[in-house]
Amino acid sequence: MSYEFLALPPSRETELVVKAFFKITSAEGDVRKDFLLPDGLPSFFYLQSSQPIETIFGETGQPISLQNGFYVGYSNTLVEFMHAGMNIVGASIYPVYFKMIFDISPSEIINRFAPVRIEALQAVADLMNSERDTMTEIVNVFEQYVTQQLTNHPGNYDFETLYRKLIGPGGYTLGVEQLAESLGFSTRALNSWFKQHFGMSPKQFMKLVKFNQALKHIYERTADVKLSDIAHEVGYHDQSHFIRDFKSICGKTPKELLGTSNSLSNRFRLF
Template identity: 25%
Template structure:
């Protein structure tokens, strides 16, 4: 379930994602980038994060902030899921948390490391909240408290983001540069610092998310091929390569998957 933020938090929060699912068995999930960082609050057992390099699973913090994902990863639920994900705007780490976004790529930082006792108090208040709306109200009060110290974005970066979203990611860096008073090097530097990604990679992620949304709306019996050109891919092979790179699976596998927790969080069967 998605819930919108109050108007004062627009520009920081995209939406809240509420995940509440009962399970009696250990369940593996595949998570991949949606182009946004976020903050997670576990209300029950945290996920185990699978470390592909060291082949071990580590327990996620009770609450944490995460940056851009540069590759898909596997997480494991060991019990009932109940969590609130604050999905942030792509540039929120830079503007509101005053952090170079690339420093948090593929990392989860416990909220306690950033806000000390204030984070511990926040966790306790959320865990004892009687309703989801009350918990979100507590989170919003926390975020509003830290709003005044935000950094501002430059006009050229703002325009680049606007163009990428307007074209659903189907826009080249060359086309962006034609419309902006900046050089490719300057644009690359700003995207890396503000978002943690290159302009091309970010546009590719937005294009991929656009395809997923079209795929979710498509009647199950219709062929995926009908969406290829509309989504900015050259052919089926181009789509398949991109899909495997982003998720580790084929589009058909994704379409046949049930019980999705989010558009970028799917169970592994």
């Protein structure tokens, strides 16, 4: 299966909000099956495809059919999809900013793709239909929208600081009580706040951060590094526990995942 994948860094004006802009292109052909892994980043994107794309979140999820248009989506599990060719442009957003930008809580789109219509972004559809390379222009449209939304909806410094701490080195080792105390919240209030801004509980989000830290080590490891070394590096004392947690998130063991080098998930690594 052949994909063209391009990731572009955001400008200085939007780098605190946008992890990366991306473009995914797959030529028309027979229907193919592939998957993406949860990276803790909600996204918005414009899809262009001659046939609907069937997507399924998790092992027991219901199929969701995506037609041409704009979508927002977010997952904490494996996303499988069937397609016969597609062209996608979009951006991965840090979750703490998502509601400010789209006025949609991540909890409303967890493990689903939801269609959206945003007038300020309609120029993207026209640019996608152009025969020339318009990615730079598309990113400019996206960035103008994000910048305007940030002007209209200023962020919360405490939330931003907490998020950076969570995704930083060793952030996944923080306990729920520690997080609550650092914000002056009760654990109940912290759980409510996390579900609103992260789409899941603190425990679930920390498990996802831990998964992506492990994933990064797995993809970057050298021949002399064992999976048990990676398990210990991300805080597991028991390798079997590490593998169970890993599989509970993505449906695959680390070894099984390494055998899927041609998948889109192997290219789409923005964690």
